Amino acid sequence: DEDPGDIEDYYVGVASDVEQQGADAFDPEEYQFTCLTYKESEGALNEHMTILASVLKVSHSVAKLILVNFYWQVSEILDRFKSNSAQLLVEARVQPNPSKHVSTSHPPHHCAVCMQFVRKENLLSLACQHQFCCSCWEQHCSVLIKDGVGMGVSHMRTLFPLLPNEELRKKYRRYLFRDYVESHYQLQLCPGADCPMVIWVQEPRACRVQCNRCNEVFCFKCHQMYHAPTDTPQSRNDCPKCNICIEKNGGCNHMHCSKCKHDFCWMCLGDWKTHGSEYYECSHYKENSDIVNQSQQAQAREALKKYLFYLESLQLEAQTYQWIHEKIQERVMNNLGTWIDWQYLQNAAKLLAKCRYTYPYAYYMESGHRKKLFEYQQAQLEAEIENLSRKVERADSYDRGDLENQMHIAEQRRRTL
Numbered sequence: 030d031e032d033p034g035d036i037e038d039y040y041v042g043v044a045s046d047v048e049q050q051g052a053d054a055f056d057p058e059e060y061q062f063t064c065l066t067y068k069e070s071e072g073a074l075n076e077h078m079t080i081l082a083s084v085l086k087v088s089h090s091v092a093k094l095i096l097v098n099f100y101w102q103v104s105e106i107l108d109r110f111k112s113n114s115a116q117l118l119v120e121a122r123v124q125p126n127p128s129k130h131v132s133t134s135h136p137p138h139h140c141a142v143c144m145q146f147v148r149k150e151n152l153l154s155l156a157c158q159h160q161f162c163c164s165c166w167e168q169h170c171s172v173l174i175k176d177g178v179g180m181g182v183s184h185m186r187t188l189f190p191l192l193p194n195e196e197l198r199k200k201y202r203r204y205l206f207r208d209y210v211e212s213h214y215q216l217q218l219c220p221g222a223d224c225p226m227v228i229w230v231q232e233p234r235a236c237r238v239q240c241n242r243c244n245e246v247f248c249f250k251c252h253q254m255y256h257a258p259t260d261t262p263q264s265r266n267d268c269p270k271c272n273i274c275i276e277k278n279g280g281c282n283h284m285h286c287s288k289c290k291h292d293f294c295w296m297c298l299g300d301w302k303t304h305g306s307e308y309y310e311c312s313h314y315k316e317n318s319d320i321v322n323q324s325q326q327a328q329a330r331e332a333l334k335k336y337l338f339y340l341e342s343l344q345l346e347a348q349t350y351q352w353i354h355e356k357i358q359e360r361v362m363n364n365l366g367t368w369i370d371w372q373y374l375q376n377a378a379k380l381l382a383k384c385r386y387t388y389p390y391a392y393y394m395e396s397g398h399r400k401k402l403f404e405y406q407q408a409q410l411e412a413e414i415e416n417l418s419r420k421v422e423r424a425d426s427y428d429r430g431d432l433e434n435q436m437h438i439a440e441q442r443r444r445t446l
Contacts, residue, residue, distance in 0.1 A: 060236035062249070063229045067206065070216065070227040074209050077101065085110055093209075095121040100272070101213045140165055167191045174201050177287065211273060211288075217252055221245035269298045350378040353421065373429060373436075377421045380436055384414050384443050403446070410442040 065073070081103065082092035098121040099106050109117045118124040138146050140162040152160040161169075170191045192198050210216045214233055219226040221243035228238050228249065235250035248255045251274045266284075268275055270291040275284060282295040292301035357371040387407055394400045417435045424432065 060234070060238065060249075061231060062238045064219075064241045065227045065229055067225050067227065070210065070229070071206060073229075074213070077103070081106065085114075091118075091121075091123050094123050097209060097212045098122060101215070163191065167193060171197055174204065177204060208288075212271075217249055219243065219245055220247055220252060266295060266298065269293055347382075349381060349418065349421065350375075353378045356424075373433060374421065374424055377417060377432060377436055380439060380443075381414060381418060381421070384410060384417075384439055387443065387446055406442075406446045410439070410446050413439040413442050 077096060078089055078092045081087075081096060082089050084107070085092065085095070087095075095106055095117065096103075099109075106117070109120075115124070138149055138152065139160075140147055140152065141159060142161050142165040145162065147162045151163050153163060153166055154160040170188060171193065174192070174197050188201065189198060192201060207218065210218050210227055215230055217228045217230075217238075219228060219240040219242070221240055224240060224243040224245065226240050226242045228240065230236075230238070230249055233249060235248055237246060237255045238249045239246045246255055247253060253274070253276075266275055267273065268284075268286040268289065268291055270293075271286060271289040273286065273288050275286060283292065283301055284295050285292050293299060294301060353374050357368065357374060360366055360371060361368060387410065391400070391403060391407060394403060413435070417432075417439050420432050420435055
């Protein structure tokens with residue numbers, strides 16, 4: 030059963046029969062995307078890795094690191110490789126930066142973490158030659174994976190022997206795949222609960238996408254609830270290091286990315302190490318102190334009235350949807366048909382909510398000739414909405430074909446608007 034409260038989001042059920050009725054007309058909200066399974070997306074990613082490894086003459090694991098660090102922008106990678114291949118490997122963290130090389134001063138056979146003397150074969154190091162014992166490496170990698178970090182080391186053959194059990198190895202594979210997808214500019218994991226689908230788009234934009242498995246609808250760009258006509262909410266920012274979307278839920282400007290562990294300032298996005306000691310005020314970012322004045326307070330009050338007016342219209346459709354839901358349930362319980370028989374009524378209620386969602390566009394539109402034209406067309410749509418709403422409420426008195434015809438008219442008006 031569907032949750033009646035879901036109707037507050039106009040886009041719930043975008044794959045309904047209503048969309049098919051006007052399929053021949055242009056839909057300005059249409060956005061091309063493809064839903065892939067984990068296996069399909071993993072195959073596509075591996076194909077990219079194989080091709081790049083062949084072109085650059087590097088190993089498969091090195092190609093992975095390069096692609097992830099450059100967000101799978103193959104053309105940019107090839108250009109950088111042609112201009113300075115050594116610098117490309119440094120930026121992709123394949124090779125250490127020569128200018129930052131620190132000489133090791135620890136005695137041989139000595140772990141720099143636990144300060145214990147161990148046998149030479151039990152010491153491991155990266156290209157920087159800092160040696161640590163296998164036990165410390167194992168604990169370090171285990172903690173990283175338990176914290177959900179997958180991209181610290183991308184070479185499975187190197188890392189697997191350091192993981193003490195199969196459960197951690199499975200987590201590592203899962204986190205590694207997640208990081209591959211999140212770093213790809215054309216891919217997004219479906220945010221639906223336990224949904225194993227990946228959304229692919231040709232051109233990444235802040236548009237509405239819907240998973241064909243769990244029907245979750247979200248904004249492709251910020252991976253959150255679809256928020257048109259507004260831009261990405263001001264409470265969200267991208268991590269300046271790994272570009273993952275981060276939502277601020279507190280007052281402090283000191284942000285810590287849970288994915289890459291980068292610390293930065295929310296206001297200026299600068300590295301927190303070089304930022305200073307300001308926790309609630311950023312010296313690099315100052316707003317205009319003259320913003321708050323009496324006239325703007327008056328504008329805010331008018332905007333609030335306007336917002337409440339449009340909000341009330343949307344809430345009325347939520348009540349209508351709940352009433353229809355209860356009506357269908359009553360008929361099914363009385364053996365007057367099945368849920369499938371009465372599905373068209375639910376589709377009508379969903380269309381009503383979609384049509385009402387034109388109010389946020391009116392709310393955010395600036396005054397002028399364009400808004401007057403918009404409100405005129407909106408009035409035409411409202412007339413069709415009222416006809417549809419009346420027929421939905423009196424569904425027993427109207428033929429199904431008549432109601433579906435009214436749905437088609439309302440949908441065409443909505444698309445025109």
